[in-house]
Amino acid sequence: MLSTSSYLINDKKYSFLKDLELKEVNHGVFNGNWTGNGEITKSISPSNGKIIAEIKNGNKNDYEDCVKASEEAYKVWADLPLPKRGEIVRQIGNALREKIEPLGKLVSLEMGKILPEGIGEVQEYVDICDYAVGLSRSLNGAIIPSERPGHALLEKWNPLGLIGVISAFNFPIAVYGWNSAIAMVCGDTILWKPAPTTPLVSIATINIISKVLEQNGINSAVATLCNGGADIGKNLATDTRIKLLSFTGSTQVGHQVGVEVQKRFGKHLLELGGNNAIIVNEDADIDMVITSTVFACAGTAGQRCTTTRRLIIHEKVYDEVLSRLKKAYSQIINRIGDPLDSKTLLGPLHSAESVAKFEQTISEAQKQGGAIEFGGKLVGSTGFFVEPTIISGLKHDSPVVHSECFAPIVYILKASNLKEAISWNNEVPQGLSSSLFTQNVNNIFEWIGPFGSDCGIINVNIPTSGAEIGGAFGGEKHTGGGRESGSDSWKQYMRRSTITINHSRELPLAQGIKFE
Ligand code: NAD
Numbered sequence: 001m002l003s004t005s006s007y008l009i010n011d012k013k014y015s016f017l018k019d020l021e022l023k024e025v026n027h028g029v030f031n032g033n034w035t036g037n038g039e040i041t042k043s044i045s046p047s048n049g050k051i052i053a054e055i056k057n058g059n060k061n062d063y064e065d066c067v068k069a070s071e072e073a074y075k076v077w078a079d080l081p082l083p084k085r086g087e088i089v090r091q092i093g094n095a096l097r098e099k100i101e102p103l104g105k106l107v108s109l110e111m112g113k114i115l116p117e118g119i120g121e122v123q124e125y126v127d128i129c130d131y132a133v134g135l136s137r138s139l140n141g142a143i144i145p146s147e148r149p150g151h152a153l154l155e156k157w158n159p160l161g162l163i164g165v166i167s168a169f170n171f172p173i174a175v176y177g178w179n180s181a182i183a184m185v186c187g188d189t190i191l192w193k194p195a196p197t198t199p200l201v202s203i204a205t206i207n208i209i210s211k212v213l214e215q216n217g218i219n220s221a222v223a224t225l226c227n228g229g230a231d232i233g234k235n236l237a238t239d240t241r242i243k244l245l246s247f248t249g250s251t252q253v254g255h256q257v258g259v260e261v262q263k264r265f266g267k268h269l270l271e272l273g274g275n276n277a278i279i280v281n282e283d284a285d286i287d288m289v290i291t292s293t294v295f296a297c298a299g300t301a302g303q304r305c306t307t308t309r310r311l312i313i314h315e316k317v318y319d320e321v322l323s324r325l326k327k328a329y330s331q332i333i334n335r336i337g338d339p340l341d342s343k344t345l346l347g348p349l350h351s352a353e354s355v356a357k358f359e360q361t362i363s364e365a366q367k368q369g370g371a372i373e374f375g376g377k378l379v380g381s382t383g384f385f386v387e388p389t390i391i392s393g394l395k396h397d398s399p400v401v402h403s404e405c406f407a408p409i410v411y412i413l414k415a416s417n418l419k420e421a422i423s424w425n426n427e428v429p430q431g432l433s434s435s436l437f438t439q440n441v442n443n444i445f446e447w448i449g450p451f452g453s454d455c456g457i458i459n460v461n462i463p464t465s466g467a468e469i470g471g472a473f474g475g476e477k478h479t480g481g482g483r484e485s486g487s488d489s490w491k492q493y494m495r496r497s498t499i500t501i502n503h504s505r506e507l508p509l510a511q512g513i514k515f516e
Helices: 060-077 082-098 100-111 115-135 174-186 199-215 230-238 251-263 286-302 318-335 352-367 418-426 441-448 489-493
Strands: 040-044 051-056 142-144 151-159 162-166 189-193 223-226 244-248 267-271 276-280 308-314 371-374 389-392 409-415 433-437 457-460 494-502
Touching: 040 199, 051 199, 060 162, 060 189, 060 223, 060 230, 082 100, 082 115, 082 174, 082 199, 100 115, 100 199, 115 174, 162 174, 162 230, 174 189, 174 199, 174 489, 189 230, 199 223, 230 251, 244 251, 251 267, 276 286, 276 418, 286 308, 286 318, 286 409, 286 433, 308 318, 308 418, 318 371, 318 389, 318 409, 352 371, 352 389, 352 409, 409 418, 418 441, 433 441, 441 457, 489 494
Parallel strands: 162 189, 162 244, 189 223, 244 267, 276 308, 276 433, 308 409, 389 409, 433 457
Antiparallel strands: 040 051, 142 151, 151 494, 371 389
């Protein structure tokens, strides 16, 4: 049974923890068996700052055991027919469906996002499992016309081997889901190092996956787990046995990871920070803008990589948008509270450190000329709650506007035309998500064209957040250039071979070269 702090066990509100059937939860490492010989980490509830449970992290030896076990599991896993691996991923999707509520609640308890979003995250994993099952019957290579008679030119995809996933606190399950469901059908095995502050979600997730693997007679070290901090992350970055390292986190850490992986000519997939803007053009539908903007700026307490951080408004509609936005904010401020409570719209920030960064950014913004239009303060005395905040009066290129603060702060900027707004959208170092509200078809095509938004995600009349799994997800520039989830992202989890087979008795050279 789950060994958590006693206040959770005795409170009916947390009875969902029983449904997760966790055993030996104190062990934060899974190498086919649960273990953990590193330091003890505390999982803290962001809504009251209390300890949820204590977990034993992995140390260097535990990491080593995970790698070896996963490499062993790969020998059988990679040899299974793709649709057979797809069938197992289908069962994992079903097992997640069965646990969607308790697991979603655990996400809310440990990360701090509101329950519909906690459940939504598990749903995202379920969706990507379905997507991966389809992929397991459709992922294909190519036959390319050969210029040489009696030759066949083929393109074939093979699994990479063991891949590493380092994930961020804000999506403690979905990011692992995006990577693992696709990597699994591709034939890879996966070693996961989650954020140090969300260990319980990772343990509950791997517990579900390992049971499905075992029920199918598969070595459960296909999906290993090593909880820990930067030390374990660094091991993954420098280890040549990790054939692809998928990293989700801040630009600063992602840069270090990218350099380390590059030093050993490894492959990496980087999903880093964003600084996303919504442009509200003069012809925008303002009702749609207000509804979209409130969730995009303040939802998840501003802790989505795709949260809107800049609102670039045409001068003709600036006053109207600002005053209506303030009105909408004053309604949601009464709905700040426990993320597990169904009435709550705004949960807490994830940690005391996030609250400190919020305060620091507000004071920085004020020093740089910003005026607080709404919010700016901490809420309550327990937990990590802050007010959703709107700041005006800053220049579009103020340093604070160009950096990402992972909190519900939006800067509003007044632009005189669409060209100027697009240039401001593009001038920041990050390039994740962007959106334009307009009713004019010419503007739309300018926005999605070569001189439009330079981001990986370009939206029209929807906000910057809330991507679907079918498309490739990721961003340009300091966001890292990686693409996860749908479209042809699966190719990153595989090794491409170009194969030429001579089925004639002649030896013609390419380009008609004669060597006689
Ligand atoms: P973070 O960079 O602090 O940590 C991310 C992960 O890196 C954690 O697991 C951490 O333990 C690990 N880590 C820390 N130092 C390391 C090192 N030297 N080597 C290897 N690993 C190391 O990020 P965070 O605070 O957990 O998450 C918030 C950030 O993640 C934001 O910047 C957000 O925009 C970004 N993010 C991006 C996406 C995306 O898809 N683009 C999605 C979610 C979050």
